[in-house]
Structure formats: structure tokens, C-alpha cells
Amino acid sequence: MAQKRYLQIYGTMKERIQQGVYGVGSYLPSENELCNIYGMTRTTIRRALDELQREGFIVREHGRGSRVLERRQALGLLAVKGFSEAVGQDVRTRFLQTPVIGPWPSSLPWMPDENERGAPAIFFERLRGVGTDPVMLESNWFSSDGLETILNTPFEEDSFFKTLSSRYLIEVTGSEQELRALHAEDKTAGLLKIKPGEPILHISIRFSTSRPRFFIYSILKCNTAKYPIGNVYKHPI
Amino acid sequence: MAQKRYLQIYGTMKERIQQGVYGVGSYLPSENELCNIYGMTRTTIRRALDELQREGFIVREHGRGSRVLERRQALGLLAVKGFSEAVGQDVRTRFLQTPVIGPWPSSLPWMPDENERGAPAIFFERLRGVGTDPVMLESNWFSSDGLETILNTPFEEDSFFKTLSSRYLIEVTGSEQELRALHAEDKTAGLLKIKPGEPILHISIRFSTSRPRFFIYSILKCNTAKYPIGNVYKHPI
DNA sequence: TAGTGGTCTAGACCACGGT
DNA sequence: CCGTGGTCTAGACCACTAG
Numbered sequence: 274m275a276q277k278r279y280l281q282i283y284g285t286m287k288e289r290i291q292q293g294v295y296g297v298g299s300y301l302p303s304e305n306e307l308c309n310i311y312g313m314t315r316t317t318i319r320r321a322l323d324e325l326q327r328e329g330f331i332v333r334e335h336g337r338g339s340r341v342l343e344r345r346q347a348l349g350l351l352a353v354k355g356f357s358e359a360v361g362q363d364v365r366t367r368f369l370q371t372p373v374i375g376p377w378p379s380s381l382p383w384m385p386d387e388n389e390r391g392a393p394a395i396f397f398e399r400l401r402g403v404g405t406d407p408v409m410l411e412s413n414w415f416s417s418d419g420l421e422t423i424l425n426t427p428f429e430e431d432s433f434f435k436t437l438s439s440r441y442l443i444e445v446t447g448s449e450q451e452l453r454a455l456h457a458e459d460k461t462a463g464l465l466k467i468k469p470g471e472p473i474l475h476i477s478i479r480f481s482t483s484r485p486r487f488f489i490y491s492i493l494k495c496n497t498a499k500y501p502i503g504n505v506y507k508h509p510i
Numbered sequence: 511m512a513q514k515r516y517l518q519i520y521g522t523m524k525e526r527i528q529q530g531v532y533g534v535g536s537y538l539p540s541e542n543e544l545c546n547i548y549g550m551t552r553t554t555i556r557r558a559l560d561e562l563q564r565e566g567f568i569v570r571e572h573g574r575g576s577r578v579l580e581r582r583q584a585l586g587l588l589a590v591k592g593f594s595e596a597v598g599q600d601v602r603t604r605f606l607q608t609p610v611i612g613p614w615p616s617s618l619p620w621m622p623d624e625n626e627r628g629a630p631a632i633f634f635e636r637l638r639g640v641g642t643d644p645v646m647l648e649s650n651w652f653s654s655d656g657l658e659t660i661l662n663t664p665f666e667e668d669s670f671f672k673t674l675s676s677r678y679l680i681e682v683t684g685s686e687q688e689l690r691a692l693h694a695e696d697k698t699a700g701l702l703k704i705k706p707g708e709p710i711l712h713i714s715i716r717f718s719t720s721r722p723r724f725f726i727y728s729i730l731k732c733n734t735a736k737y738p739i740g741n742v743y744k745h746p747i
Numbered sequence: 748t749a750g751t752g753g754t755c756t757a758g759a760c761c762a763c764g765g766t
Numbered sequence: 767c768c769g770t771g772g773t774c775t776a777g778a779c780c781a782c783t784a785g
Contacts, residue, residue, distance in 0.1 A: 472709035
């Protein structure tokens, strides 16, 4: 085998996207067409497209096709995944603010669209720590439209996403993130027990969901001095 | 369909790993055994295991099996992928130090093992920028053992990884990363044209390769003020 | 050599989007 | 209704590990 077949098609498609043969916003040939063109089965074609999607070159749209995405201005270095209760064993959570109705924040990398701003936001805030060390301040916003009842009942198993799923049948389908290193403001510094101005890692996330035009916005402010954010990754490609 | 079958098996295996039914360092039942146990085909089983691997719960070992990994001390929030020339279009690179023989650094999250320290390190450093803005200082170390000839010849297409691959047949197979927000030291601040003490995002990476016990260590110091690190991710699960 | 994971084929049926 | 992507089956052959 000279090269893996899914790598051939992956490389070809990536090249053509970068060269503009398949322009931003346009659709790739359908999976069945690619099968015929390249003489591979759908499994192999799909494997290549899966990786292109993971790297943010395309999105698959059920019933429509695979659309070419705009390359982002930010440095595309990290393939980031969502929450998925990935925090470890010893993590403790304390509510600083249980869900309340409030205004939308002004400091997000993504502006909530008109549809979302039609209803006020629901906001909640938690402090997460390992043992007795506070390490992360988590702030969350989402549209109250249709979710007012979440104000009156506690989360299931302390998990917001599980509650969304089981009570409202809303599933997280994707996320978009930005990482920044910033000075800690006084409030954050106090909560994380560090000096104001110390560097803090800000992770801003926009979760997309199975409910159209419903997003969840989160800002995580992490003290990485003792617990850096980390992971292992084995390249599938 | 009550639930997708690959999600069933994914959830079951994840639960058992977290509960210690499959302890750290042990091997999961083989893919064929799982097929029989759960009455699914290998494709479906493998899809679940693929995701567990992506999230860092297991590693697949060709010819041996799927081994359960230790959950890391760091907060496991990001599934991070490697370089893969992911930096954008306008990115310019300037060598601050072309490859030279030198001592191993002392400030890495992972200590090079005895085998690697048997030979001195090769070090090189680059400044990467978008247009005229410097945004990232990249420092790299790896063992000189068998790679001395890399000192005398420029990289192919400016890419270290391409050079490794074509000239030494060494491929990157995985990476491990840690993210920290830190104060900029004077030297870094000068190069990135910011004030000393400003917050800087440090990304420490250990690349593993197809050559056993040969790793590449990188530290990226990023000024995220203008260009945050970012990405999109569509959850496959 | 036996067993494992890695790649690939050739189908099937379903859910979704647009006509 | 048809074409799209999403899930799944039932095989095949290969490459790697270990006894």
C-alpha cells in the first residue's frame, strides 16, 4: 500500500479547499459522487471527510451536503472538544449564582443574535476546585425563551447539560472556543485566591445545540498555576 | 432507535473505566470479544473506542489491545491536535536560532528520559507572526542522536516536520500538551513587542513519533491579545 | 502461529432537506 | 419524491505483538 486511501482523498480535498477550488460556502461533491470519482467506498470517503470536519475545514449538513467553512482569523492550532463532564474526580463545584433572569453580557467573542436577544438571558455562575483549591470560575448564559422553568428546579446530578438533555431534549452538537491569557480582575482574583493582575487563562465557548438558533455561552477563567489545562492526543491521521 | 448503538457501548465502557472495573494500565476486552458480548459489528465497536481514545481514556496498541490510561492531574478539558501546518495564510516565520547543538532545557513539564539525555539536544527557535505583528515565540528541542546532519541543511518548505518525515522517515504520531497563562519575561516581551509582565499563553507540547523513545519538545509563547487561539469543533458524539 | 488492532469493501436502511 | 448525510452489518485482508 503506497498510501492509505483515506489519506489520499483527505489530502486532495484539503488542497482544493485551500486553493479555493471549492470556495468558502460552497458544497463539496456528494459522498456518492466522490465514491465514483475516486473509486472508493463511502466508508473510506467518509473517514476523510470526518477528519476535514474535525479540523474545521467543512461542516456536514444532513440532507444537504458538506459545506466549506471560512478559515478563522484566530490561529487554528487546537481541535477543541466540549465539556462532556471531562473534569476529573476530585472536582468540587459551588454555585456563586444559581440560575436567574438577567441581561445579556457585552463581553463575548460572539454576539447573541436578534432571535436570542428577543428574550432576556438566564445566567448562572459556579466556582470549580480541586480539593480545597479553587481553580476555575465558570460563567454561563443562554436564552430564557422556553426555559423559564429551569429557574425553579435544581440540576440533575449537578450537570447543566444532563438537565438540558433530559428535561428539554436539547443536546449539545458542537462548540467554538477562544483561548486568551489575561490579567485577573479583582473579583476573579479574590474567588480564585490569587493576586489581582496575575495571569489567567480565559476560555470562551459557544456551544451549539440541537435546537436551532439556541446557543450556550460560557466563559471559564482558569488559574493554571497549579493545575494547567492539558490533554493527550493520538493523531488519527 | 432508542439510542445509537455506538453511544451505548461508548457510555458503558466509559462508566466502567471511571468506576475502575477496567483499571488503569489494564486492557479492555478485544474488539472481537466486545462484538460477541454486545452483539454489534466491529465497525460499531470501533467507533465507540475511537471516541474513547480521542478523549484520552484509552490508547489502542496495534497487536496488543486497548489499554486504559491514567486520568491526568491536569483538567482534561481539551482534545488537542498537533501542528499539521494548521497556522493560517498570512503567517510569517523568522528564525531566531537555527538548529544548534546545546543542553537540554530544565523547564519542561516532561523530563527527557535517560535515553534521550545520552545525547545532547538540538535546539531551534522561531518567531511567528501574522503580517507584521509578532504573535508567537516557538522553541524546540529534540535529541541529536542520529540527527546531527539536520544542522547543516535548511528545512524543506520551511517545515521541520516535513523535513523529519522525508529525510529521516520520522512521523509524528501523537502529542501531549499543557496550557498555562504566565507573565511574559523580558526577552519574550521584547520579541512579541509587549510590556514585560503582560499575560502570555504558554503551550507546552511533547510530540511522540514513529521512532521509539524519540520525542520533540516545543514551547509556544503566544500573545493572545490580538489573535486568540481558537477553533471550531463539531461533536461526533 | 494465533490473536490483536488498522484498513477497506459492498452493501442495507434510516432521517433530513428540498422539489 | 429523490438525493443527501448518518448509522450499521458482515465480511475481507493486512500489519503488528507475543509466545
